[in-house]
Amino acid sequence: MKFKALIIALVASTSSAALASHPEYEGAGEVPQDESIHDRRARWIPINSMVHATATAHGRTQIRVPDARSNLRAIKVESGSGAVYVYTIRLRYADGHRETIAVNKWLYAGAPTMAFDLAPDHQLARISVETWTRSPSTFRVLGQRSRHIRPPVFEQPPLPPAPPAPVAFVAGRDLTFSNPSGALQLAIGADKGRFSKLRIESTSSTFIGHVHVTFASGARQMINIDKLMNRGDILDFDLDGTLEPIASLTVMQNHSGLAQGAGRFSVSLLGSR
Structure with missing residues (x-):
């Protein structure tokens, strides 16, 4: 019996040491500082399916936010294909509150996402994304319930050429x-x-x-x-x-x-x- 108790104690101590050294358990309870870690742990909810960006300068894509997904803390614009230049994102909340986010950046394979915090204590009703593209390109918008998202920093390519004169x-x-x-x-x-x-x-x-x-x-x-x-x-x-x-x-x-x-x-x- 003493020999059996000794074996059980050794197994328990070995398992505890293995769990303590496993990377998944290090820093438990801490707020992750790396954006990629934050993205993996957060739950992003698609607000719309992939849509085609317009070839017209400052072309607007209107996206209605379903009521079940309106209580959001942040949104993320995600590239599907091609390259899209995003001028601004205009937000309208259910209580009439409005917000304009000046972006002026490319969304493409080298910078596939851009994330933004939303105004607290407001339910999002509609999103308007102003874009321009030279070739067929797609993107979509996702929402997140977490309280804070730091948009990733990417080196931006040169601004797109001026849209053709009408x-x-x-x-x-x-x-x-x-x-x-x-x-x-x-x-x-x-x-x-x-x-x-x-x-x-x-x-x-x-x-x-x-x-x-x-x-x-x-x-x-x-x-x-x-x-x-x-x-x-x-x-x-x-x-x-x-x-x-x-x-x-x-x-x-x-x-x-x-x-x-x-x-x-x-x-x-x-x-x-």
Whole structure:
């Protein structure tokens, strides 16, 4: 009996020593300081499924927060695919309280998440995420009930290029050099405003030589193109910074003044100013 009691005591002491040295039991009860440890222990609840970011600058994705998941302490935006530039996150709470979070960071594989604390004692009702992306990209938002989340710090890539200027006025659609002179004149008019760029978009293979821009003041600008444009090609050109309204545009197919083929294209003016 004494021998059996000795064996039991040895086994108990060995087990206690093993448990005490196991990493899982070290620091029990302490608040973890590392964000990755905090993320593993916290429970993140998906608020929405993966959604596609818009290719429009400051495009908004509206997310309604279900009542069962509205009592949140923090939210986390998680990358699904591609790269999304997040401008701001706008929050609306059930009691009418509103909050805007300025983000201005990329969400991509190198920085796949960003987390933010929410206002205490408010139930979240709706989330609006303002984004921009160059290629098809997805993201989703998750919520957490824990009291504090420190957003991870990632080195940010350069800011995205400026979104393309919106089309302000379409001067002509499905145009063609059908006349023998190989020239096409488009009347614009001073009442159409002022513009920063000229866009030519080919809808079928066509050769464009140059464009004469005549401003309302009589000033002129010639834009040399000399390019065979294939279907779907888009070319943008800066207009002179005269801040003058445009009277007319003359599109020439070539410098000889003779028509070559009957390709089709559209002409637009961008960036009204």
